[in-house]
Amino acid sequence: MMTKLRSFSKFFLYLLVVAFIALMVFEWGADFNGGRGFQANDVIGVVNGQEIKLQLYETAVSNAVRAEQQNGATVDAAQESQIRNRVWESMVQEILLSEQVEKMGINVTDEQVSEDIINNPDPQTRQNPALQTNGVFDPVKYRQILAQPGNAQILMMMEQDRRANLPFRRLVDFLAQSVVVTEQELRDEYADQNVKAKVAYLHIPVAGFRSDSVKVSDAEIAAYYEENKDDYKAEEKRQVKYIFLATSPTAADTALVYEDANYLISKINEGEDFVALVKGHSDDPTAARNDGDLGYFDRNTMVKEFTDAAFSAAPGAVIGPVKTQFGLHIIKIHDKKVEDGVEKVHASHILLNFETSVGTLDERRDRAEEFAELAGDIGFDKAADSLKVEVQESVPFGDNRLGAIPGVGRIRTGMDWVFHSEKGAVSRVYSLKQPDGYAVMQLIDITPEGFRPMEDVKNLITTRLETQKRTELARQWAAGLASEAKGGDFKALAAQYNSTRSVRADTTDTFPRKAIIPGLGRAAGVAEAAFKLPVGSVSDLLEGDRGFYFIKVLQRDQFNEETFAEKRSSLRNTLSQRKLQTVYQNWYNTLKDNADIQDLRYKFYTS
Numbered sequence: 001m002m003t004k005l006r007s008f009s010k011f012f013l014y015l016l017v018v019a020f021i022a023l024m025v026f027e028w029g030a031d032f033n034g035g036r037g038f039q040a041n042d043v044i045g046v047v048n049g050q051e052i053k054l055q056l057y058e059t060a061v062s063n064a065v066r067a068e069q070q071n072g073a074t075v076d077a078a079q080e081s082q083i084r085n086r087v088w089e090s091m092v093q094e095i096l097l098s099e100q101v102e103k104m105g106i107n108v109t110d111e112q113v114s115e116d117i118i119n120n121p122d123p124q125t126r127q128n129p130a131l132q133t134n135g136v137f138d139p140v141k142y143r144q145i146l147a148q149p150g151n152a153q154i155l156m157m158m159e160q161d162r163r164a165n166l167p168f169r170r171l172v173d174f175l176a177q178s179v180v181v182t183e184q185e186l187r188d189e190y191a192d193q194n195v196k197a198k199v200a201y202l203h204i205p206v207a208g209f210r211s212d213s214v215k216v217s218d219a220e221i222a223a224y225y226e227e228n229k230d231d232y233k234a235e236e237k238r239q240v241k242y243i244f245l246a247t248s249p250t251a252a253d254t255a256l257v258y259e260d261a262n263y264l265i266s267k268i269n270e271g272e273d274f275v276a277l278v279k280g281h282s283d284d285p286t287a288a289r290n291d292g293d294l295g296y297f298d299r300n301t302m303v304k305e306f307t308d309a310a311f312s313a314a315p316g317a318v319i320g321p322v323k324t325q326f327g328l329h330i331i332k333i334h335d336k337k338v339e340d341g342v343e344k345v346h347a348s349h350i351l352l353n354f355e356t357s358v359g360t361l362d363e364r365r366d367r368a369e370e371f372a373e374l375a376g377d378i379g380f381d382k383a384a385d386s387l388k389v390e391v392q393e394s395v396p397f398g399d400n401r402l403g404a405i406p407g408v409g410r411i412r413t414g415m416d417w418v419f420h421s422e423k424g425a426v427s428r429v430y431s432l433k434q435p436d437g438y439a440v441m442q443l444i445d446i447t448p449e450g451f452r453p454m455e456d457v458k459n460l461i462t463t464r465l466e467t468q469k470r471t472e473l474a475r476q477w478a479a480g481l482a483s484e485a486k487g488g489d490f491k492a493l494a495a496q497y498n499s500t501r502s503v504r505a506d507t508t509d510t511f512p513r514k515a516i517i518p519g520l521g522r523a524a525g526v527a528e529a530a531f532k533l534p535v536g537s538v539s540d541l542l543e544g545d546r547g548f549y550f551i552k553v554l555q556r557d558q559f560n561e562e563t564f565a566e567k568r569s570s571l572r573n574t575l576s577q578r579k580l581q582t583v584y585q586n587w588y589n590t591l592k593d594n595a596d597i598q599d600l601r602y603k604f605y606t607s
Contacts, residue, residue, distance in 0.1 A: 154224040200506070203506075244392070
C-alpha cells in the first residue's frame with residue numbers, strides 16, 4: 001500500500017490541499033482579531049448536523065486574505081468574495097471527508113506517520129537544492145536534516161501535518177484501487193495523440209436547404225412539446241421591489257477635491273517640490289514608480305481636456321486644475337519639441353480622484369438603515385413616501401450563481417436572502433459595488449417552478465421542427481449523390497451543385513483522432529471513418545454538426561510500436577491520474593449531493 005501511496009502522492013496532495021485550507025489557516029490564525037463580538041449561536045453553516053461557527057470561518061477567511069496579500073496580490077471586494085467561497089467549500093469538504101475516514105475506520109499509527117515522513121517527502125522538499133546531489137533528490141541528506149536536534153520544531157510540524165492528512169490520503173488510495181488501465185486504453189490514448197489522418201471531403205450543408213418550403217402542423221408542435229417537456233422547465237422565480245441609495249460623490253464632495261487641488265497649486269507656487277507633492281498626494285497608481293512624469297507625448301496620446309491644457313502652456317508653467325474623466329489634474333510642463341514633424345510635450349501631473357467623502361457614505365448608510373427599520377414597521381411603500389426615496393421593481397428572476405438581481409446588482413448574499421425569505425419580507429441594508437450604493441429589498445412575488453406554457457415556446461418549437469425537416473431533406477438529397485460521390489471527384493460535384501445547394505469540396509490538414517477537424521468542426525462520424533477506412537477509399541454518407549459529408553482518406557500515419565513502447569509508462573501514469581481524478585470527483589460529488597448542507601452565510605453578510 002505504501003508503494004501505491006507514494007506513486008500517487010503528488011496527485012493526492014493536490015486534491016487535499018483545498019480540503020485543508022480551513023484547517024491550516026485556523027491553526028495559523030491564533031492572532032485573529034475580529035471586528036465584531038462572536039456569539040455562541042453564530043452558526044454560518046451546518047453539514048450533516050455539524051455546525052460551522054462564524055468565528056472559525058472568519059478566521060479562515062482573514063488568514064486566506066492575508067496569505068494572498070503576502071504573496072503580493074491586491075484583494076478587492078470581488079476577490080475576497082471568491083476567497084470566502086473557497087474557504088466555505090474547503091470546510092464542507094473537510095467535514096464530508098472526515099466523516100468518511102471515520103466511517104471506514106481509517107486511522108494511522110505513530111510508526112506509519114514516521115515512515116511517511118522519512119520515505120515520502122513532499123514534492124517541494126524533493127525540489128530543495130540543499131537536499132539534492134547532482135540535481136537529484138538525495139534521501140541521505142534529507143534524513144540527516146531530519147536527525148539534526150535544531151530541526152525538532154520543524155519535525156513536529158511535519159508530524160502534525162502528516163497525522164492530519166495521511167488518513168485522507170489513505171481514503172483516496174482506497175478509491176485508487178478501482179482504477180485499472182487496460183492495454184487497449186493505452187494504445188487508444190497513444191493513437192489519439194500521435195496517429196493523424198488527412199481527408200478530402202464533400203460537404204452538403206443543411207443551410208443549402210433553408211429556402212425549401214416545409215410545413216409544421218399544430219399537432220406536431222403539441223406532440224414535440226409533450227415529448228420534450230423537460231426542455232421547457234421553468235425554475236422558481238422571485239421578484240423584489242427595492243430602493244437604492246447611490247454613494248457617488250456629491251457636489252460638496254467634488255468641491256472639496258477642487259479645494260485640495262487649489263491648495264496644492266498654491267504650495268507649488270510657493271516653491272514646494274512638485275515631485276514631493278506627487279508622492280504625497282497623487283491618486284495616479286503609476287506615480288509611485290514614475291513620480292508623476294508622463295514623458296513626451298503627442299496630441300493623440302492623452303484625453304482631449306488634458307491635451308488641450310498641456311499644449312497651450314509654456315515650458316515651466318504649472319496649470320490646473322484640469323478636469324477629465326479620471327479626476328482633477330495639476331500639470332507641470334517641462335519641455336516642448338517637434339520630432340519627425342510631430343509636436344510633443346513633456347509633462348508631469350498630480351491626479352486627484354473624485355471620491356465620496358466619509359460623511360456622504362455615513363449619511364447614505366444611515367439613511368438606508370433608517371429606511372429598512374421604518375419599512376419593517378410601517379411598510380415598504382409608506383417608508384419610501386416618508387423618506388422621499390424612489391421604489392423600483394425587478395423583473396421576475398431565478399437563482400443564479402453570480403447573485404445578479406435585476407436592477408439591484410450582483411450580491412450573492414442578497415440572492416440567498418431572496419430565496420430563503422417569505423413573501424413580504426424586508427431585507428437588511430446591502431452594500432453594493434458597480435453601482436456603488438446601498439439597497440434595501442422587499443420580496444413581493446414567488447412563482448413556483450413548473451413548465452413554460454406551450455404558447456410561450458411555440459415559435460421556438462416551430463423553428464426546431466422546421467430545422468429537423470430541412471435536415472431530413474438534406475439527408476435524402478445527399479443520399480442521392482452517393483453513387484456519384486463514390487467516384488471520388490468531389491470538386492466536380494461541388495462545382496455542379498454549389499450555386500443551388502451550397503455544396504463545397506476541400507481537403508483538410510492532418511488531424512489527430514480526437515480533435516476539431518479543420519474546416520469541418522465537430523464531426524465524430526467523420527473522424528471515426530477517417531481512422532477506419534482504407535487509405536484511398538470513399539466513405540458512405542456521414543453526418544456532422546454542420547451537415548452531411550462524403551470523405552476520401554488521403555493519408556494516415558501508421559501506429560508506431562517502437563514510439564508507443566517508449567511512451568507507454570508515461571501514458572499509463574497520465575491515464576491513471578485522469579481516471580483517479582474522475583473517480584474521486586464523481587465519488588465526492590455524490591457524497592456532497594447526498595449530504596445535508598445548509599449555507600447560512602446570507603444571515604451574516606450584506607456585501
